[in-house]
Amino acid sequence: MFEGINWLIGIIKSMEINDVIDIILVAVLIYYLLRFIIGTRGLQILIGLFFLLFLWLIAKILHLTTIEWIFDNLWSIGIFILIVVFQPEIRRGLAKIGERGLFRYSLLSKKKAIDEIIRAATFLAERKIGALIVFERSIDLENYTEGCVKLNADISLELLISIFIPQTPLHDGAVIIRDQQIVSARCFLPLTINPNIPKNIGTRHRAGIGISEETDAIALIVSEERGEISLAVDGKLYRNLDPLTLRNMLIKLLEIEKADFVEKTFKKLRKRQKNEKV
Numbered sequence: 001m002f003e004g005i006n007w008l009i010g011i012i013k014s015m016e017i018n019d020v021i022d023i024i025l026v027a028v029l030i031y032y033l034l035r036f037i038i039g040t041r042g043l044q045i046l047i048g049l050f051f052l053l054f055l056w057l058i059a060k061i062l063h064l065t066t067i068e069w070i071f072d073n074l075w076s077i078g079i080f081i082l083i084v085v086f087q088p089e090i091r092r093g094l095a096k097i098g099e100r101g102l103f104r105y106s107l108l109s110k111k112k113a114i115d116e117i118i119r120a121a122t123f124l125a126e127r128k129i130g131a132l133i134v135f136e137r138s139i140d141l142e143n144y145t146e147g148c149v150k151l152n153a154d155i156s157l158e159l160l161i162s163i164f165i166p167q168t169p170l171h172d173g174a175v176i177i178r179d180q181q182i183v184s185a186r187c188f189l190p191l192t193i194n195p196n197i198p199k200n201i202g203t204r205h206r207a208g209i210g211i212s213e214e215t216d217a218i219a220l221i222v223s224e225e226r227g228e229i230s231l232a233v234d235g236k237l238y239r240n241l242d243p244l245t246l247r248n249m250l251i252k253l254l255e256i257e258k259a260d261f262v263e264k265t266f267k268k269l270r271k272r273q274k275n276e277k278v
């Protein structure tokens with residue numbers, strides 16, 4: 001026990017600054033990789049791989065030579081299998097880095113985008129037009145956009161209202177928001193199966209609650225029947241929200257203050273650099 005601790009202390013003492021940087025970078029990489037994979041098909045594959053690893057360890061301990069031989073040969077081609085299996089995720093990840101860069105930046109400020117969404121929701125609620133708007137947070141919602149109509153359009157009051165006008169091609173289903181963009185419309189979401197949800201809550205609300213249970217997304221629901229606005233967060237439904245409460249909740253839940261601070265700091269730095277050049 002003490003030997004182990006001494007060994008650990010020895011390692012820590014012999015560490016240099018580049019080792020620390022190395023460890024931090026690997027930890028950040030693993031964190032983003034897991035964040036990217038959670039909620040996607042990749043997570044199930046990863047769990048399957050860990051199960052295989054576990055089997056391999058058991059085979060090694062029990063000296064099951066045939067299984068050991070199969071696994072030893074499998075690992076050598078494992079990297080190619082991984083690339084083939086994770087091909088959609090790798091493509092998506094690389095495309096995302098290209099699309100947004102490391103620091104997401106859009107001409108539309110985050111607060112302005114939220115205000116447009118709240119104005120659209122209020123407009124729709126006043127006219128009893130149903131709507132379902134889902135905000136992506138850290139878990140990628142790409143899996144839920146299959147079968148939707150891809151839009152990749154900047155958020156605007158006019159566009160949001162047009163999407164949900166009844167009897168138009170996009171009004172059915174949910175809209176998915178990522179950063180300051182409407183990525184897709186007419187998305188079909190999983191319905192909650194929580195038995196505690198009151199029976200009078202319909203499918204639009206159930207779909208909003210469902211996505212907030214399966215992922216960390218937030219769903220804004222405008223009721224067609226009652227003209228009220230609700231938010232589904234972590235499987236809970238916050239009903240009948242007025243615009244101010246809704247705004248405060250969204251700003252808090254989407255961490256917009258923090259993001260705005262980073263954006264403003266970058267803008268200031270850029271401005272300062274420009275002034276220095278002049």
Ligand SMILES: Nc1ncnc2c1ncn2[C@@H]1O[C@H](COP(=O)(O)OP(=O)(O)OP(=O)(O)O)[C@@H](O)[C@H]1O
Nearest residue numbers: 130172173174188189202203204205207223224225
């Ligand atoms: N799984 C789903 N994913 C996304 N949207 C859905 C889903 N199921 C239903 N909807 C949307 O909900 C609409 C039906 O809403 P319904 O009246 O059943 O629900 P509700 O929660 O009572 O809402 P409202 O109060 O607006 O009437 C559908 O027309 C469709 O647009």
